[in-house]
Amino acid sequence: MPSLLKRVKSKMFIFAHRRTLSLLDGEYGSVFKGRSMDFDELRSYVSGDEVRDIDWKATARHGSPLVKRYVAVRRHSVLLLVDSGRNMAAEAFSGESKKDLAVNAAGVIGYLACRHGDDVGLVHGNAGASMYLPPKGGEEHLERLLREIDSTITLHGETSGIARQLDYVLRYLKGRMLIVVIADEFLPDATTADLMRRLRARHEVLWLTVRDAHLAPGIETRGTETQGAGAQGVLDSTDIGTGTAIPFLLAADREIRAAYEHAMAQRDELRAALFRRLGIAEEQVEGSADVVAKVFAVLEKHRSGAPGPGRRSQRGQCAG
Template sequence: MIPREMLRKIRRIQIRTSHQVDELLAGNWHSAFKGRGIEFEEVRPYQVGDDVRAIDWNVTARSDQPFVKLFREERELAVHLLVDLSRSQNLGTHKQTKRDLVAELGALLAMSAIKNNDKVGLTLFTDKIEKTVPARKGSRHVLRLIRELLYCEPIGTGTRLTQGIEYFHRTAARRSVAFLISDFQDEGYEKTLKVAARKHDIIPVVVQDRREAEMPNVGLVRLQDAETGQMVLLDTASRTARARYAELHRQQAAERDRLFSRLRLSPIHLETGGDVVEPLRRYFHQRETRR
């Protein structure tokens, strides 16, 4: 039984993201993603400038004037949200946790897809597959996805991106759009990601908290790795310690982004407490421009 407060939270996210999709993302999703191909729509009389290769000779033969075939892009997509639920996603030092940010993002993506008549599926993973929801349509389906994003209690604690990517690649029957949502605190997933990206349109979404990049001067603190439980003592009053902390994060982020560049993947970067809609809209516009 889902607690009443959780149900209210699910409903609030649905209402807020529905308005954001209507007001800010209308049309962007449709123009950013290609369908599976083109399909026949109708015929009309030939006009000067039409491609003669489009002439429908059967209809033309039955008429006293030439007709051409018109086609439209087949728009229905299969969209999958591949979401990392490892314990590091519980970090949040600015208004919200990374997991809350992921839930809002997932709701926005799912709502955008549904409003474009696309199917949406969900795979939640840690160092194992935690939950899968088959791709379907409809507002009730979006509510279920939001519920799982907020309410699923993972068994695993660590991050194995390979698990989520391999499962999706193995189970997706046709080419799909996949949003790979994680803080990417993992390694050794390049080969798996490369293989999956050959078949699918994979979009990495990097979620992070500002304290992962810089540590404030708050004296001596004890830090615990959420995924391994390892404890370390850090003197944040030391400029050298803070600089090393920031440099380590910078190196890790640079290596991750170089990997995306090698695979020709364009990531979306989001931060807790920050805007979600504008980075998505900007990304959709960039995709449309590249097309």
């Protein structure tokens, strides 16, 4: 069977030139900068030291600038938290399979971790159950994780329920990790939002959302006007999560589509506000062509520090 990791690498090199890969490496490494490090000692400030490393209280007592020195923990644990419910077997915004985008995104993150010598683990599942593969190093282990994701996302599985996987991590996994969530597009309810908040308090959390397909996939190439129920090439859509059929003629109706797009825009605003309030960096993946860019964007957003609990936005207002 062809290697999934090789497929991920080939796509990375297609969509990312050498400079982009270097930037990706830098952004990934910056996630742990100043974190997962053990305090060593205080010493006098010298030109070139980071201003953020200055210990201002010790400086005030000493009378001259002192900076904190740390001993870096060289090996970190990265956890891929992947929605493998049947919702992820549906079609994505680009028309590709959501499963393929999930494997691709997990592969990019895992490959970056391997390049940095970090361990990678996996929690995945649906509304009924969660599965865990402990963190290990090496590309052979990463290949196993990608195959696990690829083989468990099917149209015959149970519906998605990412709250179950969030709860599993909070209950059973100890130690601070970088957690990258790869999930279906949804609006978290109060229970899920609370789990996200608790997870964010314990770990570094990044979130990649795989965007849903159009209400009527392919309508852009067929045109907005379809004459007659028997128009050739016209297929009804199905909501994979609920199994509900969506007649194409209804989905293609201009007023229905406008109402749907308005509702989705409102949902997107609520989702964005929630992620900002929780301080979780999130990006939405539409297709394989933008996976590398979205991984870079979410790493950069996390490094720059999305306003979260206890932080203030650039406008000086409390983000919570």
